Amino acid sequence: MKVLLDDKIVERNEVKIDMEDRGYQFGDGLYEVIRAYNGTFFTADEHIDRLFTGAKKIDLVLPFTKNELKERLYKLMKENEIETGNIYFQVTRGIAIPRDHSYPDPIKVPAVFTASTTKVPRDQAKMDRGISVITLPDMRWLHCDIKSISLLGNVMAKHEAHKVGAEEAIQHRDGIVTEGASTNMWMVKDGVIYTHPDGNLVLPGITKIVLLDVARKAGIPVKEEAFTLEQLKNADEVFSSSTTIEAMPIVEIDGVKVNDGKRGPVVKQLQDLYVKAVEEVCGKVR
Numbered sequence: 001m002k003v004l005l006d007d008k009i010v011e012r013n014e015v016k017i018d019m020e021d022r023g024y025q026f027g028d029g030l031y032e033v034i035r036a037y038n039g040t041f042f043t044a045d046e047h048i049d050r051l052f053t054g055a056k057k058i059d060l061v062l063p064f065t066k067n068e069l070k071e072r073l074y075k076l077m078k079e080n081e082i083e084t085g086n087i088y089f090q091v092t093r094g095i096a097i098p099r100d101h102s103y104p105d106p107i108k109v110p111a112v113f114t115a116s117t118t119k120v121p122r123d124q125a126k127m128d129r130g131i132s133v134i135t136l137p138d139m140r141w142l143h144c145d146i147k148s149i150s151l152l153g154n155v156m157a158k159h160e161a162h163k164v165g166a167e168e169a170i171q172h173r174d175g176i177v178t179e180g181a182s183t184n185m186w187m188v189k190d191g192v193i194y195t196h197p198d199g200n201l202v203l204p205g206i207t208k209i210v211l212l213d214v215a216r217k218a219g220i221p222v223k224e225e226a227f228t229l230e231q232l233k234n235a236d237e238v239f240s241s242s243t244t245i246e247a248m249p250i251v252e253i254d255g256v257k258v259n260d261g262k263r264g265p266v267v268k269q270l271q272d273l274y275v276k277a278v279e280e281v282c283g284k285v286r
């Protein structure tokens with residue numbers, strides 16, 4: 001598998017990241033992941049827009065235009081013959097010596113860009129079956145809207161889940177559900193879908209935008225409103241969303257079954273609507 005280093009396609013083992021790279025030293029950078037179906041990116045522009053928005057928020061000068069970035073990503077995908085899979089890309093604030101917390105001059109220190117791909121087929125059986133999760137306090141910082149490569153809080157939350165055989169961790173601040181370690185979080189109660197509103201406490205998920213849109217168009221009531229752990233545990237259905245897992249049913253929370261441990265009808269409808277939205281752009285989803 002080849003990778004991108006700045007504007008060049010190279011073998012992965014040819015990439016040497018400088019130990020003074022601010023991504024390595026400070027976690028000073030941003031990342032994104034876009035999913036491709038049948039060799040076509042889904043919602044690429046939205047992901048690229050989010051990267052540019054994040055860069056503006058942290059005064060990171062990106063070394064490409066949106067179109068240049070998209071061209072590079074497509075080039076790598078074609079090179080690696082990705083049909084259904086993910087492309088991850090990150091940008092750091094470059095290599096600055098001597099070490100100094102404050103931002104270097106972006107003219108003297110250009111950002112460093114890398115990208116890699118993985119072939120990942122859809123796991124329909126898992127999307128039918130659903131996953132189990134735990135709940136825990138949200139220990140992260142207060143800029144969760146920025147898709148930072150500093151993921152330690154998210155990594156720790158996911159590890160807590162894996163330690164007890166669960167797949168995701170639902171985080172909460174003082175009993176208010178924010179999001180998963182790598183997913184947005186949703187619940188359904190009395191036919192209404194709820195998810196935490198955008199803001200500084202959650203990542204503005206691209207999958208969330210698509211799900212909100214298809215739900216509204218299908219006439220399903222949606223509320224971008226925060227909910228509590230207690231509401232979550234009394235919900236009719238619970239699910240999470242992300243680019244790589246689409247809409248994933250949650251069938252067990254802290255060892256207690258949701259909806260008899262089975263996928264509910266609303267998330268099933270949303271999964272079908274999501275696939276339809278993908279198929280409009282990328283062709284038949286298998």
Ligand code: PMP
Nearest residue numbers: 182183184203205206207242243
């Ligand atoms: N929240 C967090 C913390 C995430 O890491 C992700 C996945 N990148 C999401 C939400 C879902 O975002 P998206 O739908 O854009 O993949």
